[in-house]
Amino acid sequence: MIRELLLPTLAAASLAATTAAEAREIATERATIRVTEVASGLEHPWGFEFLPDGRIIVTERPGRVRLIAGDGTLSPPLAGVPRVRAQGQGGMLDVALDPDFAANARVWLCYSEPGDGGASTALGHGRLDRNALRDFTVVYGQQPKTSGNLHYGCRIVFDDGDHVFLALGDRFRRDQVQDLGNDFGKVIRLRRDGSVPADNPYVGRDGARPGIWSHGHRNIQGAAWHPERRELWTVEHGARGGDEINAPRAGLNYGWPVITYGRDYTFLRIGEGTAKPGMEQPLHYWDPSIAPSGMAFHIAPTLAIPAWRGNLFIGGLKEQRLSRLELDGQRIVHEERIDVAGNQRIRDVVMGPDGHLYVATDAPNGRVLRIEAAR
Ligand SMILES: [Ca+2]
Numbered sequence: 001m002i003r004e005l006l007l008p009t010l011a012a013a014s015l016a017a018t019t020a021a022e023a024r025e026i027a028t029e030r031a032t033i034r035v036t037e038v039a040s041g042l043e044h045p046w047g048f049e050f051l052p053d054g055r056i057i058v059t060e061r062p063g064r065v066r067l068i069a070g071d072g073t074l075s076p077p078l079a080g081v082p083r084v085r086a087q088g089q090g091g092m093l094d095v096a097l098d099p100d101f102a103a104n105a106r107v108w109l110c111y112s113e114p115g116d117g118g119a120s121t122a123l124g125h126g127r128l129d130r131n132a133l134r135d136f137t138v139v140y141g142q143q144p145k146t147s148g149n150l151h152y153g154c155r156i157v158f159d160d161g162d163h164v165f166l167a168l169g170d171r172f173r174r175d176q177v178q179d180l181g182n183d184f185g186k187v188i189r190l191r192r193d194g195s196v197p198a199d200n201p202y203v204g205r206d207g208a209r210p211g212i213w214s215h216g217h218r219n220i221q222g223a224a225w226h227p228e229r230r231e232l233w234t235v236e237h238g239a240r241g242g243d244e245i246n247a248p249r250a251g252l253n254y255g256w257p258v259i260t261y262g263r264d265y266t267f268l269r270i271g272e273g274t275a276k277p278g279m280e281q282p283l284h285y286w287d288p289s290i291a292p293s294g295m296a297f298h299i300a301p302t303l304a305i306p307a308w309r310g311n312l313f314i315g316g317l318k319e320q321r322l323s324r325l326e327l328d329g330q331r332i333v334h335e336e337r338i339d340v341a342g343n344q345r346i347r348d349v350v351m352g353p354d355g356h357l358y359v360a361t362d363a364p365n366g367r368v369l370r371i372e373a374a375r
Helices: 012-019
Strands: 024-027 032-042 045-050 056-060 064-068 092-097 106-115 118-129 132-141 153-158 163-168 186-191 212-215 220-226 231-236 243-246 284-286 292-297 312-316 322-328 331-338 346-351 357-361 366-373
Touching: 032 056, 032 064, 045 346, 045 357, 045 366, 056 092, 056 106, 056 366, 064 092, 092 153, 106 132, 106 153, 118 153, 118 163, 132 186, 153 220, 153 231, 163 220, 220 312, 231 292, 292 357, 312 346
Parallel strands: 045 092, 220 292, 292 346
Antiparallel strands: 024 032, 032 366, 045 056, 056 064, 092 106, 106 118, 118 132, 153 163, 163 186, 186 212, 220 231, 231 243, 243 284, 292 312, 312 322, 322 331, 346 357, 357 366
16 A cells, blocks of 8 residues: 555655555666556456546456545445456456546446347446446447357547547457458447447448448457547457557458468468458567557656657566557557566556556456656
8 A cells, every 4th residue: 555645745765665565666778667556456457547536447357346545445346337247358347437527427338248149348338426337328239249258359448539449359259350240350439429420431331330440350458549640559469479559540451360470379370371452461560479458658748757758558468568669650669578567467558647657467466556757
């Protein structure tokens, strides 16, 4: 538990004594950073966001949503959240605050929704009222539901207008990903009222789901809006090798499983190779895989670490590192992998309103960590 936020007038010496057990200093390529534990005791936290009052709202994969107070105290689970199928990779997954949260108190969740035929990824929202979500409403359900507990995807991203993106996985139904008549391996774009925007690329096309923005994805577990380029970026799990970053554009095909840099877990080749006309190349790929989850751009009004300005940060589950990527436009020109979590899986990465980066670790006793410049 960290008392620093509550006691800003403490002398530096006593502050250091208070936080010595939790803070780690790490020399990285461009800055010496300090990593501080903000909260612990979370069971497989998956997504988190900051409320305007500084508290954190966080999901736990088994099906809970909690609030984290400034002193690291966890609230009881919020009432009123949807039922989830918490098996395998499924459960309560991402959380996002509506851009108009200050006015509507709306909290968005995506999760594995049980139902006829198995489960699929669903998107919905409720109104935060003390320790409950009121009037939870499902806005979108991935079609069709299917058996199995893998590849739900599940990141929620708002653009700077009226749209929300839902990034999905292929539900391990790779043979159907190239079919626009289902939601396997798609990015969905909706208006915030849940309706399909008239300028979505497949509106009015026979046999195509009108919510689809892009297709040919495998399992997207990290996504963010680039505030300066004003475009959606995503990161998806490949098979063995072949994790990739894309900036999905309307109506484009990102290739899975026809083209990929990955191989099957049996080392068999997948698809037709690594390139094909009409299919997009990733902006970046990892081989061997890092198993990416969580994405944030270090672009903010006040930057805690100026040397990291414009960098892209992605968590690694298997790799257990935070990847710092230097960009030149859409090109990734350099990668540094930083052990911010002490060899733990990193599930989510968030740019805090204070300009600091935060990560959540994927563990039975999961933590939220703050990353800031060392003093
Ligand atoms: Ca691809």
